[in-house]
Amino acid sequence: MEKQPRLLASQLFLKNSVFEVLLNGVLLTWKEIPANKKVVSGSIHHPIKGGTSHSVSVSEILAVRELDVGGGTNDDGRWQKMPQKLTEAYPYAFTVSYVERARQHRWRCSDVTFHCSDGVLRQQWIQTIREQLTALTSRPKHLLVYINPYGGKQQGECIYEQKVAPLFACASISTDVIVTEHANHARDHLKTEAELKKYDGVVCVGGDGMFSEIVHGLVSRTQRDNGVDQNSPEEKLVPCSLRIGIIPAGSTDCICYATVGINDPVTSALHVIVGDSQPMDVCSVHHNNTFLRYSISLLGYGFYGDVLADSERKRWMGPARYDFSGFKTFLTHHHYEGAVSFLPATDILGTPRDKTRCRAGYVGTVSLPEQYEVGWGVVRGKFLAINAASMSCACPRSPMGLSPAAHLADGTTDLILVRKCSRFNFLRHLLRHTSKDDQFDMTFVEVHRVRRFRFTPRHCQNDSELDLRENGKQLFSQICRDHPACSCSPAYSSWNCDGEILPHAAIEVGVHCQLIKLFARGIEEQPLFEDLANPQCAL
Numbered sequence: 403m404e405k406q407p408r409l410l411a412s413q414l415f416l417k418n419s420v421f422e423v424l425l426n427g428v429l430l431t432w433k434e435i436p437a438n439k440k441v442v443s444g445s446i447h448h449p450i451k452g453g454t455s456h457s458v459s460v461s462e463i464l465a466v467r468e469l470d471v472g473g474g475t476n477d478d479g480r481w482q483k484m485p486q487k488l489t490e491a492y493p494y495a496f497t498v499s500y501v502e503r504a505r506q507h508r509w510r511c512s513d514v515t516f517h518c519s520d521g522v523l524r525q526q527w528i529q530t531i532r533e534q535l536t537a538l539t540s541r542p543k544h545l546l547v548y549i550n551p552y553g554g555k556q557q558g559e560c561i562y563e564q565k566v567a568p569l570f571a572c573a574s575i576s577t578d579v580i581v582t583e584h585a586n587h588a589r590d591h592l593k594t595e596a597e598l599k600k601y602d603g604v605v606c607v608g609g610d611g612m613f614s615e616i617v618h619g620l621v622s623r624t625q626r627d628n629g630v631d632q633n634s635p636e637e638k639l640v641p642c643s644l645r646i647g648i649i650p651a652g653s654t655d656c657i658c659y660a661t662v663g664i665n666d667p668v669t670s671a672l673h674v675i676v677g678d679s680q681p682m683d684v685c686s687v688h689h690n691n692t693f694l695r696y697s698i699s700l701l702g703y704g705f706y707g708d709v710l711a712d713s714e715r716k717r718w719m720g721p722a723r724y725d726f727s728g729f730k731t732f733l734t735h736h737h738y739e740g741a742v743s744f745l746p747a748t749d750i751l752g753t754p755r756d757k758t759r760c761r762a763g764y765v766g767t768v769s770l771p772e773q774y775e776v777g778w779g780v781v782r783g784k785f786l787a788i789n790a791a792s793m794s795c796a797c798p799r800s801p802m803g804l805s806p807a808a809h810l811a812d813g814t815t816d817l818i819l820v821r822k823c824s825r826f827n828f829l830r831h832l833l834r835h836t837s838k839d840d841q842f843d844m845t846f847v848e849v850h851r852v853r854r855f856r857f858t859p860r861h862c863q864n865d866s867e868l869d870l871r872e873n874g875k876q877l878f879s880q881i882c883r884d885h886p887a888c889s890c891s892p893a894y895s896s897w898n899c900d901g902e903i904l905p906h907a908a909i910e911v912g913v914h915c916q917l918i919k920l921f922a923r924g925i926e927e928q929p930l931f932e933d934l935a936n937p938q939c940a941l
């Protein structure tokens with residue numbers, strides 16, 4: 403039989419007042435007792451009206467610890483002198499650290515210190531809270547942490563040491579930390595060496611590129627351990643068991659932003675500590691039955707491919723390189739010819755044009771065996787951009803993202819085709835990414851929710867021998883030498899695969915539903931914050 407959580411109710415002293423404190427296995431609540439209703443000691447069992455009240459879910463308590471008194475520390479860490487009489491009456495203190503919601507999906511760690519009249523009561527409280535925390539089996543105890551010291555503004559190590567490590571220590575999480583020494587260090591370590599059995603999760607401190615390394619390491623390792631061949635595009639991949647945490651310290655941080663709602667290191671660390679779990683889709687990208695890469699956020703050909711290719715040469719500029727290259731690519735206004743064929747997702751309810759958003763608690767449609775018999779669709783033409791967004795791709799540049807209604811874990815990707823149009827119209831389309839306006843409501847844009855797709859560039863219907871880095875450039879320079887003053891576009895762009903350039907233009911993509919899990923819960927609805935942030939809220 404399941405053990406019932408112990409119920410505790412006491413009158414405890416907090417700041418300058420007496421509170422009725424209650425722990426019921428789900429919630430810890432404390433409610434101020436108006437001065438005229440105070441009971442001197444022991445438990446009370448009747449509801450008390452009036453006074454401020456607070457409530458914290460046990461699942462969002464980080465830790466509880468004893469505190470020596472004679473005075474005490476305030477919630478904001480300042481020394482607080484307590485009234486002599488009350489300190490004498492309640493000399494035994496304990497502090498509870500818990501998650502508090504702040505603005506714009508930010509989480510913060512807050513402390514509340516309760517004072518008890520005797521040591522036995524204090525022990526009872528500490529022990530009971532600890533028992534209830536131990537019963538939360540989804541919380542990680544031992545983590546493997548990779549820090550990219552060169553991501554984003556090169557603050558990775560500092561962010562981890564100052565903001566994250568103290569929180570992990572407070573929550574009694576032990577860590578093995580590796581500061582990477584070169585690109586693909588984390589990927590290769592995970593793929594071949596790391597003793598994964600020792601850990602409850604992997605944390606990366608860096609940007610989307612660093613996260614991508616972790617995904618490649620973990621997914622490849624899992625397939626190898628299970629004898630699955632990644633080179634076969636049709637193969638069903640085995641999901642990874644370890645969850646991944648992202649401490650954002652990169653330039654775009656779109657995976658973190660779209661799964662948590664903000665790119666904030668403390669918020670992400672707290673999601674790891676409370677043991678959140680968010681499944682996510684992963685796209686596999688193949689060329690001629692050879693595995694190229696996995697994509698979790700954006701696969702972009704044309705505009706986003708060209709922005710990335712240009713920005714890679716400007717890494718020294720830091721995150722601003724994307725704006726610089728974005729502006730330059732916008733002015734260049736190249737279009738690319740080719741054919742996109744895709745398998746529409748017919749067995750799901752949503753569409754990319756929905757007004758609904760993927761939010762915390764959304765249960766993704768798990769792949770269903772009975773798809774309607776709808777064949778592949780084909781779209782041919784000249785495109786400014788071909789984007790596949792497997793999730794919204796919300797980021798600080800575009801708070802709603804490339805595909806605002808995309809879901810994190812529904813086994814589909816939103817294929818966005820932007821046909822050749824004027825610069826003015828393309829600018830209108832881009833601008834809509836920065837507001838709530840519908841970027842798909844334009845004649846030259848179409849969007850399909852798909853399970854698989856292929857792209858074949860026009861100039862290379864047989865792309866088997868093509869290596870873009872070599873032949874692509876030659877072809878472009880050839881064309882432009884022939885038309886020195888023309889504004890013709892090169893034959894090929896490159897694919898931007900989560901911030902990495904792919905070596906081929908002709909690719910085949912399949913979505914693997916819920917292949918990985920993150921220490922996140924999806925974006926919480928804002929009203930939840932409004933209620934909980936209000937200190938006067940009713941219990």
Ligand SMILES: CCCCCCCCCCCCC/C=C/[C@@H](O)[C@H](CO)NC(=O)CCCCCCCCCCCCCCC
Pocket residue numbers: 609610611653654655656699700706709710724725728729732795797799800803804829832833835836898899900901902
């Ligand atoms: C006029 C303002 C329009 C703003 C439109 C902004 C749309 C931004 C949508 C961003 C989507 C990011 C998707 C995430 C991709 C990541 O896996 C990847 C790795 O981190 N990041 C990038 O590839 C980094 C890609 C970064 C792309 C930045 C593009 C900036 C475009 C600026 C265009 C300026 C035109 C101005 C004309 C006057």
Ligand SMILES: Nc1ncnc2c1ncn2[C@@H]1O[C@H](COP(=O)(O)OP(=O)(O)OP(=O)(O)O)[C@@H](O)[C@H]1O
Pocket residue numbers: 549550551552553554555581582583584585586587607608609610611612613615651652653654655656901
């Ligand atoms: N020690 C290292 N030295 C050089 N490169 C590294 C090192 N560790 C990781 N990398 C590589 O750095 C690249 C960029 O890292 P990261 O994603 O952390 O930052 P970013 O590119 O600034 O951010 P974003 O990906 O969000 O745009 C990654 O592709 C990763 O492979």
Ligand SMILES: [Ca+2]
Pocket residue numbers: 683792793808809810811812813814815
């Ligand atoms: Ca998806």
